[in-house]
Amino acid sequence: MSVRNSYIGQPIERTEDLRFLRGRGIYVADVNRPGQLYAVILRSSVAHGNIRSVDISRAMQLPGVRHVLVGADLGNAVPRIPLRLQPLPQLEPFHQPVLADGKVRYVGEPIAVVLADTPGIAEDALDLIDLDIETLPAITSREQAEAMPAVLFEDHGSNAAITWKAFKGDADAAFASADYTRRETFKIQRHAAMFMEPRGFVAEWNADAGKLTVWGAAKTAWYNRRVLATALGLDVDAVDLIEVDVGGGFGSRGEFYPEDYLIPAAAKFAGRPVKWTEDRREHMMTANHARDIECDVEIALSKDGRFLALRGQAWADIGAYIRTNGSVGPRNVAQYMSGPYTFEHIDLKTTMLTTNKTPSGTYRGPGRYETDFIRERMIDLAAKDLRIDRVELRRRNLVADAQMPYPLASITPYDSSTELDSGDYHAVFDLCMKEFDWAEKSKLSGRLIDGYYHGLAVGSFIEGGAAGPSEDARLVLEIDGALTVYLGSSSVGQGLETIMAQITADATELPFEKITVRHGSTSDVKNGYGAYHSRSTVMGGSAILLAAEKLKDSVRAAAALRFGCAVGDVTIDGEQVAHGGKTLPLAGLSDIPLEVEATFFNKKYTWAYGTQAAHIAVDPGTGHVKVIDYLSVEDVGRIINPSTLHGQAIGSIVQGLGGAFLEHLVYDENGQLLTGSFADYLMPTALDFPNIRSITLELKPCPNNPLGVKGAGEGGLIPVGGIMANAIADALSHLNVQPMELPLSPARIWQMAEDGAIQAVA
Amino acid sequence: MQIEFELNGATVGTSVEARTSLADCLRDNLGKTGTHLGCEHGVCGACTVLVNGEAVRACLMLAVQANGDKVVTVEGLSSDNLSPLQASFRKHHALQCGFCTPGFITTAHALLTAEPDADEERIRDVLSGNLCRCTGYVPIIEAVLDARKFYAVQKEKA
Numbered sequence: 023m024s025v026r027n028s029y030i031g032q033p034i035e036r037t038e039d040l041r042f043l044r045g046r047g048i049y050v051a052d053v054n055r056p057g058q059l060y061a062v063i064l065r066s067s068v069a070h071g072n073i074r075s076v077d078i079s080r081a082m083q084l085p086g087v088r089h090v091l092v093g094a095d096l097g098n099a100v101p102r103i104p105l106r107l108q109p110l111p112q113l114e115p116f117h118q119p120v121l122a123d124g125k126v127r128y129v130g131e132p133i134a135v136v137l138a139d140t141p142g143i144a145e146d147a148l149d150l151i152d153l154d155i156e157t158l159p160a161i162t163s164r165e166q167a168e169a170m171p172a173v174l175f176e177d178h179g180s181n182a183a184i185t186w187k188a189f190k191g192d193a194d195a196a197f198a199s200a201d202y203t204r205r206e207t208f209k210i211q212r213h214a215a216m217f218m219e220p221r222g223f224v225a226e227w228n229a230d231a232g233k234l235t236v237w238g239a240a241k242t243a244w245y246n247r248r249v250l251a252t253a254l255g256l257d258v259d260a261v262d263l264i265e266v267d268v269g270g271g272f273g274s275r276g277e278f279y280p281e282d283y284l285i286p287a288a289a290k291f292a293g294r295p296v297k298w299t300e301d302r303r304e305h306m307m308t309a310n311h312a313r314d315i316e317c318d319v320e321i322a323l324s325k326d327g328r329f330l331a332l333r334g335q336a337w338a339d340i341g342a343y344i345r346t347n348g349s350v351g352p353r354n355v356a357q358y359m360s361g362p363y364t365f366e367h368i369d370l371k372t373t374m375l376t377t378n379k380t381p382s383g384t385y386r387g388p389g390r391y392e393t394d395f396i397r398e399r400m401i402d403l404a405a406k407d408l409r410i411d412r413v414e415l416r417r418r419n420l421v422a423d424a425q426m427p428y429p430l431a432s433i434t435p436y437d438s439s440t441e442l443d444s445g446d447y448h449a450v451f452d453l454c455m456k457e458f459d460w461a462e463k464s465k466l467s468g469r470l471i472d473g474y475y476h477g478l479a480v481g482s483f484i485e486g487g488a489a490g491p492s493e494d495a496r497l498v499l500e501i502d503g504a505l506t507v508y509l510g511s512s513s514v515g516q517g518l519e520t521i522m523a524q525i526t527a528d529a530t531e532l533p534f535e536k537i538t539v540r541h542g543s544t545s546d547v548k549n550g551y552g553a554y555h556s557r558s559t560v561m562g563g564s565a566i567l568l569a570a571e572k573l574k575d576s577v578r579a580a581a582a583l584r585f586g587c588a589v590g591d592v593t594i595d596g597e598q599v600a601h602g603g604k605t606l607p608l609a610g611l612s613d614i615p616l617e618v619e620a621t622f623f624n625k626k627y628t629w630a631y632g633t634q635a636a637h638i639a640v641d642p643g644t645g646h647v648k649v650i651d652y653l654s655v656e657d658v659g660r661i662i663n664p665s666t667l668h669g670q671a672i673g674s675i676v677q678g679l680g681g682a683f684l685e686h687l688v689y690d691e692n693g694q695l696l697t698g699s700f701a702d703y704l705m706p707t708a709l710d711f712p713n714i715r716s717i718t719l720e721l722k723p724c725p726n727n728p729l730g731v732k733g734a735g736e737g738g739l740i741p742v743g744g745i746m747a748n749a750i751a752d753a754l755s756h757l758n759v760q761p762m763e764l765p766l767s768p769a770r771i772w773q774m775a776e777d778g779a780i781q782a783v784a
Numbered sequence: 785m786q787i788e789f790e791l792n793g794a795t796v797g798t799s800v801e802a803r804t805s806l807a808d809c810l811r812d813n814l815g816k817t818g819t820h821l822g823c824e825h826g827v828c829g830a831c832t833v834l835v836n837g838e839a840v841r842a843c844l845m846l847a848v849q850a851n852g853d854k855v856v857t858v859e860g861l862s863s864d865n866l867s868p869l870q871a872s873f874r875k876h877h878a879l880q881c882g883f884c885t886p887g888f889i890t891t892a893h894a895l896l897t898a899e900p901d902a903d904e905e906r907i908r909d910v911l912s913g914n915l916c917r918c919t920g921y922v923p924i925i926e927a928v929l930d931a932r933k934f935y936a937v938q939k940e941k942a
Contacts, residue, residue, distance in 0.1 A: 045817065669877045
């Protein structure tokens with residue numbers, strides 16, 4: 023009888039935890055190579071300026087300093103970092119050089135690299151580099167980027183890079199004939215992923231073998247290997263990027279940053295291993311920022327509350343350069359504004375503006391967090407104007423099961439067509455309302471209890487995932503019967519090893535304990551795309567299914583040789599093969615490891631979706647908000663490990679609350695980043711948001727992959743900003759408080775309440 | 785400067801610069817890489833170790849200050865098997881990327897050793913000194929609450 027594993031769907035305790043809990047994880051700062059030098063990077067302290075000179079002579083005299091690399095050491099042309107996603111030719115003028123190329127455009131831009139015997143000496147040497155910069159006016163806002171004569175890129179002549187246009191139907195006609203329209207302006211602040219482990223690299227050049235090895239890769243190792251090899255003039259096969267344990271990603275880690283080139287290049291230049299680990303202040307001014315969107319948006323409805331059309335213009339402040347995935351957020355703001363609702367007419371634009379701030383990129387739920395804030399606010403405003411219950415208004419306009427697959431707006435200039443794949447949006451919405459007990463709780467709307475005004479809100483969201491193009495899996499059945507899984511999917515700390523072992527165990531019917539998952543070394547499989555866009559489980563997991571079928575064929579072929587029978591006459595029964603009453607164990611079945619490789623290709627997105635509801639209380643005297651209850655209900659198609667999924671859902675919501683209330687990267691008018699430490703970049707702590715609940719469902723399996731899974735993990739965060747703003751508006755409705763800007767800091771809420779109270783008296 | 789202290793039960797000696805932090809000394813000189821550096825300005829708590837039984841930020845303490853002290857890192861809290869607190873973290877899925885985890889384990893261990901009856905509010909208050917970006921803290925609090933019984937038994941024995 024066949025052994026049927028059912029690890030999928032079980033809350034299996036994670037294999038990773040056995041090392042993490044005992045301090046045995048190996049993160050990049052734990053990697054050391056014999057004879058390594060330490061790199062420290064001289065960064066611009068000026069937001070905008072022309073470099074007149076960089077004098078390293080005093081620094082070079084400091085004992086222990088081995089080299090100071092400046093632009094000239096990189097040859098005539100300083101390498102520029104290409105775009106990984108939406109690589110449009112018209113964006114090439116905005117690509118970042120790995121070292122400032124005559125001009126600095128943000129505080130933190132790399133200018134030189136010091137290599138020394140200890141990190142302390144390298145840091146001391148920074149003070150001895152004499153830098154002369156002619157300061158230029160800094161551009162730090164949308165108004166300045168549009169109106170100031172100063173530009174970041176003189177050849178381009180404008181600070182506007184490109185404009186994304188999302189379109190569907192005929193929005194102008196719909197607006198012309200609509201019963202109701204409303205236009206509002208919104209702002210979402212600049213904040214960032216801020217994972218806990220700082221970035222770092224250890225690079226080693228083996229001159230004899232002509233081979234470069236780099237530890238510290240994350241997320242997109244194969245892509246980064248190609249970029250690095252090209253920039254260094256090496257064959258791709260001469261470069262190996264190795265992913266060790268990774269302390270969180272959330273969209274921003276693992277993109278190709280200047281340091282991804284500088285540290286390996288320094289190792290090659292010096293002929294010795296080089297190690298670099300950033301500090302937190304350095305992280306804040308160098309790793310990708312995110313959000314930072316302003317938007318004028320207009321909504322049209324019929325008088326009976328049918329959504330008709332959206333149109334408007336958004337401006338994305340992308341900072342000084344367009345980085346590898348910097349278009350994703352701005353594009354998504356245009357394309358995904360409609361969310362899980364039926365809008366037949368859309369005309370939305372997002373213009374990407376360069377400013378003298380740190381370049382931006384993706385952060386969990388890119389563009390979706392922003393659009394949900396804008397859209398869900400507009401829905402509550404429309405509901406109030408039309409005197410339609412806000413719950414009922416949402417119900418009326420959610421995409422129905424029968425409408426699937428439902429196309430989202432088309433987009434130019436880089437076609438990223440997608441459609442909502444499947445889902446019962448109404449069922450999830452209704453379940454959320456029921457589990458939250460909206461009917462009872464909504465009686466508290468606007469009520470003052472013990473000095474706090476109570477407010478509620480609900481919002482729905484879609485979570486895109488798993489955009490292809492492919493993923494590889496290689497399975498090796500070792501001679502002793504153990505199975506090793508090699509993957510192109512990467513781990514950023516989400517539990518990949520456990521989840522992939524669960525999928526493998528079910529697909530091969532081998533015991534979970536016999537399976538080892540290896541990921542993230544560019545030598546392990548031919549190609550990989552890694553971990554972004556909630557794709558690891560969907561893409562890597564599906565590749566495992568394909569490979570498992572091939573492995574069974576190999577096992578049958580090996581067994582047929584041993585049994586002396588036809589391949590088709592062999593049956594596999596867990597760890598045994600059988601034929602005609604005889605059995606053999608897999609261990610020792612073959613003299614060589616049985617090895618198979620498979621690639622899963624996919625062009626279609628998965629769209630997980632859900633509804634969240636919140637009950638809050640606002641102290642009008644301080645502007646402080648207590649989250650009394652927060653519930654998220656999400657359908658992800660199929661659940662591999664409910665424990666890891668639930669963990670990501672809760673963690674994601676709390677990140678969303680951080681973005682809604684606390685986190686803000688603040689610049690002054692000179693382009694200086696004022697938030698340089700965790701003392702002023704506030705993140706949620708254990709005290710802030712204790713009452714978070716999450717329900718995850720398997721209602722509608724995804725039709726686009728053999729596992730039926732949808733990418734999940736970002737969803738929790740997506741609607742949080744909108745829901746918090748609507749809940750505050752509900753709580754302070756007697757003062758007509760209408761938040762149009764994030765973060766909802768105590769000072770901002772207090773000021774809105776004050777302004778409302780003054781107007782109420784007047 | 786030459787210093788000597790007790791690390792996870794064994795006496796160790798090493799040479800450090802006056803400016804070397806305890807965290808760097810533990811990691812670079814003594815190979816205890818379970819002590820993590822997330823911010824190096826005392827806010828994130830990932831580098832928390834026990835010094836004479838107290839939870840201390842190893843990034844804010846100089847190595848020379850530890851001379852003669854008893855220092856315990858996350859590596860010293862268990863041997864081959866997970867400790868009850870570590871097992872509780874695993875059971876409740878109280879970690880994802882695992883980077884902040886050693887700091888939470890050492891902080892919670894210090895708290896529960898002194899106060900095995902700490903209630904949820906007290907646990908949240910103490911752990912609010914450590915940042916976690918992955919979990920949203922809910923499962924961490926559950927794990928620490930669940931581990932209290934083992935510490936209560938230990939305290940009774942003592």
